[in-house]
Amino acid sequence: MAPDERxxxxxxxxxxxxxxVDGGRWRLLSFDWPVGLFAVAAAERAGSPxxxxxxxxxxxxxxxxxxxxxxxxxxxxxxxADKRPKGYRVGRVFRCNWNGGQALYAPxxxxxxxxxxNWANDHMVYAWHPQRDxxxxxxxxxxxxxxxxYTGV
Amino acid sequence: MTTSTATNPDPTIEIYxxxxxxxxxQLVEVASDGSVAxxxxxxxxxxxxxxxxxxxxxxxxxxxxxxxEAGIGHRCHVxxxxxxxVKVQVRYHTKPIVREFSPGARIRAVFAWAAxxxxxxxxxxxxPKHGLMVPRSDHILDPDVHVGSLASDARxxxxxxxxxxxxxxx
Numbered sequence: 001m002a003p004d005e006r007x008x009x010x011x012x013x014x015x016x017x018x019x020x021v022d023g024g025r026w027r028l029l030s031f032d033w034p035v036g037l038f039a040v041a042a043a044e045r046a047g048s049p050x051x052x053x054x055x056x057x058x059x060x061x062x063x064x065x066x067x068x069x070x071x072x073x074x075x076x077x078x079x080x081a082d083k084r085p086k087g088y089r090v091g092r093v094f095r096c097n098w099n100g101g102q103a104l105y106a107p108x109x110x111x112x113x114x115x116x117x118n119w120a121n122d123h124m125v126y127a128w129h130p131q132r133d134x135x136x137x138x139x140x141x142x143x144x145x146x147x148x149x150y151t152g153v
Numbered sequence: 154m155t156t157s158t159a160t161n162p163d164p165t166i167e168i169y170x171x172x173x174x175x176x177x178x179q180l181v182e183v184a185s186d187g188s189v190a191x192x193x194x195x196x197x198x199x200x201x202x203x204x205x206x207x208x209x210x211x212x213x214x215x216x217x218x219x220x221x222e223a224g225i226g227h228r229c230h231v232x233x234x235x236x237x238x239v240k241v242q243v244r245y246h247t248k249p250i251v252r253e254f255s256p257g258a259r260i261r262a263v264f265a266w267a268a269x270x271x272x273x274x275x276x277x278x279x280x281p282k283h284g285l286m287v288p289r290s291d292h293i294l295d296p297d298v299h300v301g302s303l304a305s306d307a308r309x310x311x312x313x314x315x316x317x318x319x320x321x322x323x
Contacts, residue, residue: 015169015180019297022228092323105323124291126321136292140321147320148281 004061005033008134011062012036016135026138027051029073034059037071040138042085042145045152052085052145056137057110065110065128066137067103070094078102087151090144108132108140166220166227171208171299172196173234173256173306178299189223190216192231200235200306206257207231208299211238232257234301236309241300243267243285245315256301256309260285260294267315282320285313293318 001009011017012028020026029037036058039051055071070079081096093106103111107119107127120127126140144150166185170192171178181195189205193216196203204213207223208230214223225231238253241263250272254263264285268275275283284293287303293316294303304311 013180015178018167018180018228019169019178089320089322093321095323106321123319123321125293125319129291139295 004058004063008033008036008058008061011133011135014133014135016133017138020135020138020142025142029053036134037073038138039073040141040145043147043150045150048085048152052141053079054104054138054141056134058134060110061134062130062132065108065113065132066134067110067112068137068141069102070104083153085145085150086153087144087147087149089147089149093141093144104141106140108137163227168192168225169228169230170196171230171232171257171302173200173203173232173236173301173304176294176298176302178230178302183220185220185227187220188216189214189218189220189225191220192225193233196233202235203233203306204235204237205231205233206255208257209255209259209262210257211255213237230257230297230299232299232301234304235306236301236304238309239300239304240310242310242312243272243315244288244312245273247273249312254300256299256304258300259296260298260300261296263300263313264296264315267313273315282318283315284318286316288312288314 026038026040034057036056038054041051053071053073054068056066056068058066072079084094093104095105098105103109105112107113107123165182167180167182169178170181183191206213234256236256239256241254242249242251266272268280
């Protein structure tokens with residue numbers, strides 16, 4: 001087993017990840033290296049889902065950040081714009097008008113971070129580095145989906 | 154989260170073990186009919202006088218007690234360390250404030266005190282926009298981190314900064 005896969009599997013068993021599961025913040029739906037499918041809980045909003053799915057690619061983990069595609073589990077495809085979470089902050093991170101909507105526009109996502117090298121210094125609290133883990137990644141998304149700013153779909 | 158061992162038929166249970174000086178807990182497996190001392194044996198490099206406490210409590214557990222007698226069930230949170238209390242100093246613009254906490258107290262309790270009427274009296278709207286950080290670290294502390302996990306057994310003290318949370322907005 002390659003080091004990146006071994007590290008991901010260990011982190012999925014870690015206390016930090018399991019604390020999120022026990023706390024109802026996220027859950028693992030499936031894992032088929034290098035992709036894990038996760039559901040992240042969202043604050044209650046009228047007519048909106050209680051969780052959103054992310055299809056996370058872990059290639060190179062943790063030296064390189066994961067990258068997550070908002071995912072429609074029922075249709076097994078990219079989550080369409082009308083089903084994405086809205087709100088000033090979360091709407092920008094889940095935007096469809098950048099990179100085809102296939103990654104999160106945030107400093108913890110590999111694709112976005114590699115396209116914005118200044119984010120590592122400008123957003124140190126949110127930027128991925130090799131000491132981060134999947135619990136950090138999902139925690140950042142959970143924070144957005146449970147912020148007052150989140151308005152639902 | 155504490156679940157009674159009676160509802161877990163497995164011969165082993167998992168415990169969140171929070172250890173002095175290590176911010177993140179470990180998830181350890183122990184025989185469900187084991188003793189408190191068995192938990193101590195699972196931790197490496199622990200002081201000889203280390204004690205175990207249930208999360209958010211002050212009294213040390215009796216090492217001879219069974220896990221069930223001590224109230225330790227599946228995925229229960231336990232703190233391990235030799236400090237009987239931790240001196241917490243919180244800084245925020247003005248003069249720092251200081252208070253002693255049990256090592257098994259959580260950061261959410263420290264934050265409630267520091268942001269509240271006996272602390273820096275943050276406005277109600279400002280409370281969710283602030284958090285606690287270890288100075289020069291790169292993250293806001295999780296509310297469920299144990300105070301004792303931030304203090305070495307040698308010092309039994311920790312300094313924290315009350316800071317506004319950065320809100321990434323793209």
